Amino acid sequence: MATITFNKFDLGIDLRKSAAVSDANRLREMKNAYVTTGLATAKRPGFVKIATLEAGTQGLSAALGKLHTFYGGAEEITHANPLFKANRLVCAEEVTDDITNETSHAAVHKAVTDVHYADVFNGCLYVSAQHGDVCRHHYLEEDGITQVTDAACPHTRTAIKSASKIFSISPDGSTVRYSKTGDPTVWTEKDDAGFLPTGLNAMGNREANALGLYRGNLVVLMRDGAQVWMVDPDPTAMSLVETVENVGSSYPQSLATVAGDLYFLSDFGFRSITTQQLVARLDDLDIGSPVDMLVRPCLKALKGTPKAVYFYGTGQYLCAIDRQMFVYSVSRTSKIAAWSRYELPFTVDAMDELDGVLYLRSGDDVYKLDEEAHTDDGKEYEVILELPYMNFKTPGVLKRVYGVDLVMQGECYFSMGFDVRNFEAVTDEVRVAGNTYGGGLIPLEVAGTEFAPRFRNVTDQPFQLDALTIYYEPLGVL
Structure with a gap:
């Protein structure tokens, strides 16, 4: 025997x-x-429904002790559940006085159809939101008009906060614009704002698709390459640090920082930008190669927008692609770097972590990943x-x-x-x-x-x- x-x-x-x-x-x-x-x-832990939100809001962003949602209609929306806060985004329309010929901005209520980015800047929310076929940036500093009205603001989907500024890709993708230090509503060059010439320094595709952070630097990703920029409150101190060829992304919401490295979804699978410690050289790392055969068919049949987050509660990079979630469990102490996949009972419209709990939104329903649950809201799932x-x-x-x-x-x-x-x-x-x-x-x-x-x-x-x-x-x- x-x-x-x-x-x-x-x-x-x-x-x-x-x-x-x-x-x-x-x-x-x-x-x-x-x-x-x-x-x-x-x-895996089960998904438990914790709320069905009042209709009319989009997005889910953890900030200031709450889960924030966003809407653009004239009628006020208030969530009954105190864990959630609904925020109104008011667009602006330029009007000219027929007598004085002076211009001003009038409030316009446009429904929010998607939320691409939300973060806290100086104690207030900065949001990139979709209103039908147009995208607008908003800063929720006070009541009334929330849209950033500076003509130089790019109003594109991708934005990120770094060096006391907001960075956002220009409409044509050839540059990355940044706001005035400490004031995300000012984007004119004379006011300490400007742009990074990313298209000029591109080795291949010139159009920037995504922005991420890597060890304090800004990473600009094209479809087939990436640039690492040192950013600073002083525009004169900004410079191009390095370029990484043949690795990029077309999915801006798939980026997440994991233990100092930048993980993202490329056109061919999951990849990362990391530092080779012995030689201090930036390299692209195909961390996703073990599951490329599973990911590529999902991308070909893609219906929604891939969304990712690094969940500190479990030390996992989670990326939802329609009704599949690819999970990368990472632990340097235990020497783990393992892929698995979750089949979801719903599509993920947004997800974020608040106080060590991962929340996911699908339509108006919000779920949490509950370690004490072993069903998906009462329904058994197959392992x-x-x-x-x-x-x-x-x-x-x-x-x-x-x-x-x-x-x-x-x-x-x-x-x-x-x-x-x-x-x-x-x-x-x-x-x-x-x-x-x-x-x-x-x-x-x-x-x-x-x-x-x-x-x-x-x-x-x-x-x-x-x-x-x-x-x-x-x-x-x-």
Whole structure:
């Protein structure tokens, strides 16, 4: 009798190698689960609906102890739930007095159809919002008109705060404009504002698509390249630090800073900009290559806007693409860098973290990711774990498997694939509950040269897989 034990799942999903030659800790599937800091695999937390908001608002942004939403209509909207605050965005229209020929701005109420960016600047919210077919920047410093009326304000979707300024891509994408230091409503050059000539310094595509922050510097991403700019309250101190070729993004809301590095979604999968510590050189890193085969079909069928956040509560980069959420669990202490994926019961319109809790908005419904919940608002979801085909370090040798033992919390249905040439060649499922060591092995009869263990859980209880032991007998070379 021979045995083999698998107790490390630290690499998560990794499809770079074929199923027949991949390592045991590189899973073929990890659906609705993630890698824990103990290198086990656990069922993801459930999504719990906490509110259905009053109709008419868009967005969800955590700031000043509240979850903020935005609207543009003339009628005031107030949320009954004190966790939320609805903010009115009032557009401006330039009017000219027929007698004095002087110009002023009149308030115009335009419905908010989307929110691209929101952050706190000097204690007030700065917002980039979509009003139908036009985008407008707003600064909620006082009642009345909130739109930034400076003619030099770019009023584009992408914006970011750094060096006591707001930076935003110009309408044609050839420059990145920035506001006056300490005053995001002033964008004229004579008032300490100006622009970065990003298009002039581009190696390929000149049109900027996204903005991010990397170690205190501003990162400007084109579709096929990136530029790192040192930014400063003093415009004369700004300069181009470095360019990174052949890595970029077309998805501005997919950017997130993770442990000092910048993660984002490119046209071909997830990538990052990081520093090689020994040589202090900026490099692009294809952190997403293990799941490129899963991500690219999602991008081809994309219907909505990919949205990402770094969730400090779990140390995970989360990116929602329609009804799929790709999850990158990162822990330098535990040496974890693992991909998994969540299937969502709804599309994500916005998400943000407040006081260590992740909130997601879909339509007027708001959910939270609740570690105590193991269903999606009462509905059970399926967890699937699938290991690659493994030959137990004896390739080409026929083996007879006759039993397994599992160390786990909860229950699952266990089966085993036994022919890598036919993925449908799988044993019948066996229901297993709890830790089976010491209680007699779980009988499972199957023969083959390589085997792929599979686990499936559909309950309203926690589930965590810690280890698998397979008992088998070598039968000789086939």
